[in-house]
Amino acid sequence: MGGHHGAFSLDVAHLLGGAVLVLSFGLLYQRRLGGLINAYAAQSCVLAAAAAWQGWVQSAPALVVTGLIVLGGAGVAIPVALHRIAGRLQFDRAVVTQPGIFPVMAAGVALVLLAVLLAAPAAAQALPREDLALALAVVLLGQLMMIVRPAAPAQLVGFLSLLSGLILGIVGVPGMRLAVELAVAVLVLAGAAVAGVYLLRIRARFEEVDAGRLERLGGAAQ
Amino acid sequence: MNELSLLTGMLRELVSAPGLVVLVPFAAAAGLGFVTDARLGAWINGAAATLAFLLACALPWEPIAGLLLLADPLAAFMAILTSFLGMTTAWFSQGYMQVEVQAGRFDAPRLRLYHALFQAGLGCMLLALLSNNVAVTWGALEAATLVSVLAVALPRTEDAARAASRQFVLCGVGLAMACFGTTVLYLAAVPALGAGVPAMSWSRLPAAAAAFNPAMLNLAFVFLLLGYGTKAGLVPLHGWLPDSQAAGPLPVSAVLSGSILNVALVVILRLRGLLDANPGAIAPGLPIMALGLASLLLAAFSLGAQRDVKRFFAGSTIAQSGVAAFAFGLGGAGATFAGLLHLALHTLTRAAILQCVGAAVQLNGGQRCAGIGGLLLRHRALGLTLAAGMVAVAGLPPFGLFTTLFLILSGTVDRAPWLAVPLALGLAVAGWAMAERLLALCLGPPTPDRGPGTGLPALVPAWVQLALVLVLGLAMPGPVAAWLAAIAGAAP
Structure with a gap:
């Protein structure tokens, strides 16, 4: 593998991973759907940068490709699609967080501590402890967001950020084969989630329209 | 390379x-x-x-x-x-x-x-x-899940759409956990096998498992057990199974969801072997047994309250999947043999039952239990086949599930006697609910037909499956028994 294992390279890798985590907290306190989607886009862009940087650190061109795919898919395509869906289907713009922002943030901090504790033993065999802790924290925060945000679009963004955590974990592992394929498989899951929400909502709206028309027709017949 | x-x-x-x-x-x-x-x-x-x-x-x-x-x-x-x-x-x-x-x-x-x-x-x-490859297994299961979600949504009714979305959310979270667990499992294997393909290969992992990083292996186990447990229909993320089985087109819910359960259970079995081989890792048996037993008890006690016939059998599937997981958790060649045989026989019986249920639902034009009755009087072949399947899944002789349940119970009495009581209780309650429903569906007051039937040829697959369950229970051919025993002996 060789690779550029300088302290600076690792610091930058951790900085980028840390930025993904900070943006997860950003997702937790966003009160508007538009802001939520933008925060997710920002997180995906930083994630893409993290993947590409890992590609350079590990001398693995495949990870740079992964970064580009993440940038195109999660950084651009999915946020654009979400904005469009939100505009067309007129979702409620305000996003509620059920137990209030502060308890949720406190729970988030606790989850990050848990992730650090769980990943700590990895250091014994020179495994990438920090990367694993960051990825695990992003996954746990994504799950927290799915629990505390009852609205479907916000839950969806929570699920998407959970998947970002998975990609962060995959690219942070040195020498993991099939990293590109796995990252693509995770993005497929993300795309399917977005498409699923879109199709379900479209159907629900058509059914409303149809029901309204039937009622009108019924009224005309009488 | x-x-x-x-x-x-x-x-x-x-x-x-x-x-x-x-x-x-x-x-x-x-x-x-x-x-x-x-x-x-x-x-x-x-x-x-x-x-x-x-x-x-x-x-x-x-x-x-x-x-x-x-x-x-x-x-x-x-x-x-x-x-x-x-x-x-x-x-x-x-x-x-x-x-x-x-x-x-x-x-x-x-x-x-x-x-x-x-x-x-x-x-x-x-x-x-x-x-x-651990990662390819995960990817294939993800693809299978997406296919199954699409298939469940095919009837394009509101129920189907709701079931598909529920299945997607729960299985999506499960798959995410399994994916993270896969990454951590690779990390655990790197110190022993080095970076690259061998650290992800199912065939190389068991021999090197003793040298894995135990803390990472434990972390991977937790995520993989919860993740694949979701796909195996184990508590607490089992909620997708009844929905998808009730709403999807029946052959797909029979083959797809039934086999996805088996794939996930096999991954859990392989995982168990890895943890067993590592002296620093936690003992995997107890958590697997706990999930299996919780699934069995929860499903058994909620069976009686099910009003939808497809949901009823989905509940029974969760219970039996829990029994197989329990057997794998118990460990040892005997219990693994019984668990694998139980998995196979239940898969066959379940498919036979669901095929009969599909035909009955088509005849009655609805899937509420109250709307289906007296099948034995109106459609003798269909009623008899369904009754035979239900007798088998209730764990009664002469069918093979009686043998496997007996083996699992006696293994439990031997190795973890304090767990035999809740296991027997769960099995008894599930069996009782099955018998009660059997009487209502097959012998109760006949209900009129409201739709076309599939005819006798559609029942042939169910007969073949039930015949296999009968033969494997009464007189399993020697070579098959030896083959299964060898698998169980080689497995953890």
Whole structure:
């Protein structure tokens, strides 16, 4: 593998991973759907940068490709699609967080501590402890967001950020084969989630329209 | 090894027997997307599934542990079971889907999509079972889940859409956990096997498991158990199974969700072996047994309250999946033998029951339990087959599930006597609920037919499956028993 294992390279890798985590907290306190989607886009862009940087650190061109795919898919395509869906289907713009922002943030901090504790033993065999802790924290925060945000679009963004955590974990592992394929498989899951929400909502709206028309027709017949 | 030689090696494996077992359904799925004639589509569906089964039968004689594919005895056994189920269900679905089309619930384009999805789902599951890579197994199971979600949404009713979205959310979270667990499992294996493909290969992991990083292995186990537990229908993320079974087209819910459960249980069994081999890791048996027992008890006690006949049998599936997980958790060659046999026999019985239930629901035009009664009086063959299946799944002799449940219970009394009481209680309650429902469905006051029936030929697959369950229970042929014992002995 060789690779550029300088302290600076690792610091930058951790900085980028840390930025993904900070943006997860950003997702937790966003009160508007538009802001939520933008925060997710920002997180995906930083994630893409993290993947590409890992590609350079590990001398693995495949990870740079992964970064580009993440940038195109999660950084651009999915946020654009979400904005469009939100505009067309007129979702409620305000996003509620059920137990209030502060308890949720406190729970988030606790989850990050848990992730650090769980990943700590990895250091014994020179495994990438920090990367694993960051990825695990992003996954746990994504799950927290799915629990505390009852609205479907916000839950969806929570699920998407959970998947970002998975990609962060995959690219942070040195020498993991099939990293590109796995990252693509995770993005497929993300795309399917977005498409699923879109199709379900479209159907629900058509059914409303149809029901309204039937009622009108019924009224005309009488 | 560079990328190119890796790729050529994988391509070479694809033309071996296990490769063809996987390729046949995928090729059929691609082809079926273009077949506009519904009858021809149904025949191709059946023929492709039969071919996949025949090819799978050659797997025990062609063991392989390559870069991409693994055909060890456990994988071969599960692939034979899954492809057999695919074959019987494909033939059953011919008559069943014809009635669905007549009743206006399916049109020609959706029927085409249904056939393509059926084969794609079967291919994904066979790939998950025969893959020699932890990540590919996960990817194949993800693809199988997406196919199954699409298939559940096919009837395009509000219930189907809701069930599909619920299945997607729960299974999505489960898959995410399994993916993270897969990454951590690789990390745990790196100190022992070095970075690269070997640290992800099912065939290399067990021998090196003793040198894995124990803390990472524990972390991977927690995520993989919860993640694959979701797909195995184990508590606490089991909620998707009843919804998808109640709403989806029945042959798909029979073959797809039933086999996804098995794939996930096999992964849990393999995982158990890795933790057993590592002296620093936690003992995996107790958590697996706890999840299995909780699933059995929860499902058993909620069976009586189910008003929808498909949901009722989904509850029974969760209970039996819990029993198999419990047996795998108990460990040892005896319990693993019983668990594997239970898995196989329950899969066959469940498919037979669901095929009968599908026919009964079509006859009655609804799936509420109260609307179906007196099947034995109105449709003797259908009623008798359903009754036989329910007697089998309740764990009563002479069917094979009696034997496996007896083996699991006696193994529990031997090794963890304090768990035998809740296990026996769960089995008794589940059996009682099954008997009660059997009386109502088959012997209760007859209800009038409101729709067309599938006819006798559609019941033939159910008879074949039940006959197998009977034979394997009463007089299992020596070579089959020896083969299964060898699998259980080699497995953890």
